[in-house]
Amino acid sequence: MLKKKIIFLLGPTGVGKSAVAISLAKKINAQIISCDSMQVYRSMDILTSKVTFGQRKKVKHHLIGVINPEQEYNVAKYRQEALAICDKLFRKGKIPLFVGGSGLYYSMIVDGLFPAVPQDKLIRLKLEKQLKLKGNKYLYRLLTKVDSAAAAKIHPHDARRIIRALEVYLKTGTRISQLQKNRVGLGKEYAVKIFGLNSKRQSLYDAIDQRVDKMFNRGLINEVKRLIKHKLSRTAKCAIGIGELKGYFAGEYSLAEAKRLMQCNSRHYAKRQLTWFRKDKRIQWININKMETPSQLALKLWKKLS
């Protein structure tokens, strides 16, 4: 039986994945599935550097602008939706091309998520309250008692992960460290190709700085002004640019400073993405050295698909 092809194109923010992906998709009759935790939101087009509608007409893009920014989103939802789209594409004889930079989302598609233990609002609230009252040391000690393996992996300051681990234990009576062993990723029926796009650090940072400049020229300020009239979900409001511009709107600092902060935070983000991807030895890296066009890069990738 012929294996089902799935292709991933990963890389840090601003490296130029989108254009390459479109060019590649056209060559191989693929459709693009975004692998981006922020582009799933509507009304955040400039902010998250979505590809234009015109470009999206050339190649069908999935999971871009499908969620209301007032709603929360997470990996589990993403995985479910992305895999459903994958199946649909296979039935149509199309190749799914995942494109994005959200390392966790990528990893949960390829390597799987442990059996469903969704968030539990009540348990969460209780734990968050305890965190405020008694501090993270208290919660960490609690975790050490119920799941020492998880505690060993989590830093005592990392409140978010401590809470999640406790939540899983309190809800199911099973340790998260135990559950994490049961991951089901993409099976043998798939032929998976994973590419990473990267460039020299300085060029990447220059590109990021320029991209933020362009966002402002395209009307970022108005977009964010419109956006923050609504009560954004705690996931949506994490997009780089919202907090930075809010500070400016509140008169805490100048517009130039807001821009500087955005550039700085985007660079930090890109650096963390690279750390995440670097350890994944399945990724075939394509380094952009010269003035290669997206279609030239796509051709390079295409040749490696053979």
Next chain:
RNA sequence: GCCGAGAUAGCUCAGUGGUAGAGCGCGGCCCUGAAAAGGCCGGCGUGGGGGGUCCGAUUCCCUCUCUCGGCA
């Protein structure tokens, strides 16, 4: 030209007669239902040049250069 202040990490600046720190930046790392989030680790240095005092100078003295104020 005169007077004053200063010159220390990529930037802004502390500090000390026994070869130096902080914040930011920068680098590395962790990551399983918030992931553009959250957390951890790392000082990356010809102390402006030259001379002197001293066992020893980044620190004290002299001088030069430069920068910033003020007066001309």
